[in-house]
Amino acid sequence: MSxxxxxxxxxxxxxxxxxxxxxxxxxxxxxxxxxxxxxRLSLLLSAPLAWMVLVYVVALAALxxxxxxxxxxxxxxxxxxxxLDNFRTLLESEVYRxxxxxxxxxAAAVTVVDVAIALPIxxxxxxxxxxxxxxxxxxxxxxxxxxxxxxKVFSWRVVLSEGGLAEWTxxxxxxxxxxxxxxxQAYIWLPYVILPIFAALERVPDSLLEAAGDLxxxxxxxxxxxxxxxxVPGIVAGAIFSFSLTMGDYITVNIVGGASQMLGNLVFxxxxxxxxxxxxxxxxxxxxxxxxVLLSAIRRTGALDNL
Amino acid sequence: MTLSPLSRRVLAGLTFxxxxxxxxxxxxxxxxxxxxSQSMTWPPDGVTLEWWRRAAxxxxxxxxxxxxxQVAVIATLLALVLGTLxxxxxxxYSFFGKNSVNLLVILPIALPGxxxxxxxxxxxxxxxxxxLSIWTIVVAHATFCIVTVFNNVQxxxxxxxxxxxxxxxxxxxxxxxxxxxxxxxxxxxxxLAGGMLAFALSFDEIIVTTFTAGNGATTLPIWILNNMFxxxxxxxxxxxxxxxxxxxxxxxxxxQRLSSDVEAAR
Numbered sequence: 001m002s003x004x005x006x007x008x009x010x011x012x013x014x015x016x017x018x019x020x021x022x023x024x025x026x027x028x029x030x031x032x033x034x035x036x037x038x039x040r041l042s043l044l045l046s047a048p049l050a051w052m053v054l055v056y057v058v059a060l061a062a063l064x065x066x067x068x069x070x071x072x073x074x075x076x077x078x079x080x081x082x083x084l085d086n087f088r089t090l091l092e093s094e095v096y097r098x099x100x101x102x103x104x105x106x107a108a109a110v111t112v113v114d115v116a117i118a119l120p121i122x123x124x125x126x127x128x129x130x131x132x133x134x135x136x137x138x139x140x141x142x143x144x145x146x147x148x149x150x151x152k153v154f155s156w157r158v159v160l161s162e163g164g165l166a167e168w169t170x171x172x173x174x175x176x177x178x179x180x181x182x183x184x185q186a187y188i189w190l191p192y193v194i195l196p197i198f199a200a201l202e203r204v205p206d207s208l209l210e211a212a213g214d215l216x217x218x219x220x221x222x223x224x225x226x227x228x229x230x231x232v233p234g235i236v237a238g239a240i241f242s243f244s245l246t247m248g249d250y251i252t253v254n255i256v257g258g259a260s261q262m263l264g265n266l267v268f269x270x271x272x273x274x275x276x277x278x279x280x281x282x283x284x285x286x287x288x289x290x291x292x293v294l295l296s297a298i299r300r301t302g303a304l305d306n307l
Numbered sequence: 308m309t310l311s312p313l314s315r316r317v318l319a320g321l322t323f324x325x326x327x328x329x330x331x332x333x334x335x336x337x338x339x340x341x342x343x344s345q346s347m348t349w350p351p352d353g354v355t356l357e358w359w360r361r362a363a364x365x366x367x368x369x370x371x372x373x374x375x376x377q378v379a380v381i382a383t384l385l386a387l388v389l390g391t392l393x394x395x396x397x398x399x400y401s402f403f404g405k406n407s408v409n410l411l412v413i414l415p416i417a418l419p420g421x422x423x424x425x426x427x428x429x430x431x432x433x434x435x436x437x438x439l440s441i442w443t444i445v446v447a448h449a450t451f452c453i454v455t456v457f458n459n460v461q462x463x464x465x466x467x468x469x470x471x472x473x474x475x476x477x478x479x480x481x482x483x484x485x486x487x488x489x490x491x492x493x494x495x496x497x498x499l500a501g502g503m504l505a506f507a508l509s510f511d512e513i514i515v516t517t518f519t520a521g522n523g524a525t526t527l528p529i530w531i532l533n534n535m536f537x538x539x540x541x542x543x544x545x546x547x548x549x550x551x552x553x554x555x556x557x558x559x560x561x562x563q564r565l566s567s568d569v570e571a572a573r
Binding site: 030033049058059062063117120124140149154155168187244248250255264268271277281 | 314319321322325329333335388389395396408410413415416417418419429430433450481482483513518528531544548551552555556
C-alpha cells in the first residue's frame with residue numbers, strides 16, 4: 001500500500017523537519033505521528049474501516065452465501081449444502097419476473113415524477129427567488145423531510161382512501177394500488193431529489209447565465225446547453241436516492257398499495273412469515289445487482305460525491 | 308439569460324402549488340387528531356381533545372419514544388466519531404483503495420433499506436448468534452448514519468484547506484493539539500449539521516429497524532406501525548404524528564440558523 005500525504009507541507013522548502021527545532025509543545029508520540037504519514041492514516045482508518053467491514057461487508061457476504069442454501073420443506077430447517085435452486089426459481093417463476101418488473105417500473109416512475117417536479121422548483125429557489133424567500137423556501141421544503149416517514153404514508157392513506165379528502169374534493173379516490181404507491185413514494189422522496197439539484201444549481205454562478213444571455217443565447221438554449229449539463233451530477237444523485245428508496249420500500253406498499261407486491265414485500269414475507277431466509281436472500285440480490293450496475297454506470301458523472 | 312415575467316410567474320405558481328400539496332396531507336393529519344370520528348373520514352365531524360388526552364397517557368408511545376431517543380443518540384455519537392475519522396482520512400490522504408472505501412461508506416444508504424435490513428438481520432442472527440435488541444438497532448443505524456456525518460465533514464474539510472493546520476504545526480503544536488485547537492473548532496458546525504441529520508435519519512428509520520429490532524425493542528416508528536391499524540389506537544397515532552410534525556420544525560430551523568452563521572462567517 002503506497003501512502004502519500006496530499007498536504008503540500010512536507011515538501012515545502014524551508015520547512016523545519018528537525019524535531020529539536022519544533023518547540024516544546026509536541027510530545028514524543030505526537031512527533032512520531034507527525035513524521036509517519038502511514039501511521040496517522042492507519043490510525044484514522046482502522047476504526048471506521050473495521051466497523052464497515054465487520055458489520056456490513058461480512059453481512060452482505062453472508063447474505064450471498066445464504067442465498068445459495070435452501071430450506072428443507074419437511075423440517076423447515078436450513079440445509080447448508082450449496083445449490084442454485086433459489087436463483088433458478090427466481091428466473092423461471094413468472095411471479096418473480098412480474099414483481100421485479102413492477103418494482104423497477106414503480107421506482108422509475110417515482111424517479112421521473114420527482115425529477116420533473118424538482119427541476120423547476122429547484123430552479124425557482126436557486127435562481128429566481130430573492131435571498132430571503134430562498135431561505136424560507138429551503139425551510140419549507142426541508143420540514144416535511146424531517147416529519148416522520150410513517151406519518152406521511154399514513155396521511156396519504158387518509159387522503160386517498162375511500163371517504164377521504166381526495167374523494168371529497170371530487171377528484172375521486174385512486175383506491176389502494178400502484179397509482180397510490182407512486183403518488184405516495186413520489187411525495188415522500190421529493191425533498192431528497194430537490195436538495196441535490198438545488199445544491200448543484202446554487203453552485204452555477206449567475207454570471208455564467210448572464211454571459212450566455214449577453215452572447216445572444218435564448219433562454220431555452222441557456223437552460224439546455226449551459227445549466228442542464230452542470231446539473232447532471234445533482235440530478236443523478238437525486239435519482240439514485242428516489243430509485244433506491246422506492247425499490248427497497250415495502251411499508252408504503254403495504255399501507256397504500258393493497259395486494260400489488262414489490263420486491264421488498266417478498267423479501268420481508270420470505271424472511272419472516274414464510275420462514276425461507278435463503279429465498280429472501282436470493283430475492284434481495286436483485287436490488288443489489290440493479291443498484292451496483294447503476295452505481296458503476298454513474299460513477300464517472302461524479303454524482304457519487306453529491307450523495 | 309432573461310426570464311420573461313410570465314415564466315417567472317409560472318415558476319412561482321408551480322413552486323407554491325407543489326408546496327401547498329406537500330403540506331396538505333400533514334394538515335389532514337392535524338385535523339384528524341381533533342376529529343371525534345375514529346374512522347378518519349373527511350370532513351371531520353367536530354372538535355375533541357379526547358385523543359390528545361389519551362395520547363398523553365399512552366405508556367406504549369412514551370416507552371417507544373424513549374427507546375427511539377436512546378437509539379438515535381448512541382447511533383449519532385458512533386457515526387460522529389467514525390464519520391469524522393473517515394472524512395479526515397479520505398480528504399487529507401491518498402492511498403490505494405481510496406475509491407473502494409468511498410463506495411463502501413455510501414453503500415448502506417445507496418442499497419435499498421430492505422437489503423441492508425435483511426443482511427444485518429442475517430448477520431446478527433446467523434453469524435453472531437446474538438438476540439435482536441436495542442443494541443442491534445444501534446449498530447444498524449450507526450452503519451448508515453456514518454455517511455451523513457462523513458459527507459458534511461468532508462465538504463467542510465475540502466473548503467478549509469490545510470494552511471491553518473500547517474501553521475499550527477510550524478508553530479510547534481503536536482498532531483493532537485492541532486486537531487483539538489485548530490481542526491475541531493472549524494468543523495463544529497459541520498459536525499452539528501451532520502449529527503442532526505444522522506439523528507433524524509435514525510429517529511425516523513423503519514425498514515432497517517423492523518429487521519434488526521425483532522421483538523427485542525420497540526422504537527417510535529415501530530410503535531406507530533403496530534398501532535396504525537388498531538381502530539381505537541389510530542387516533543392516538545394521529546396525535547403522535549402531529550407532535551412529530553411540530554417537533555420536526557425545530558431541527559430545520561436550527562440547521563438553517565447554523566448554515567446562515569456559516570455564510571456570515573465566511
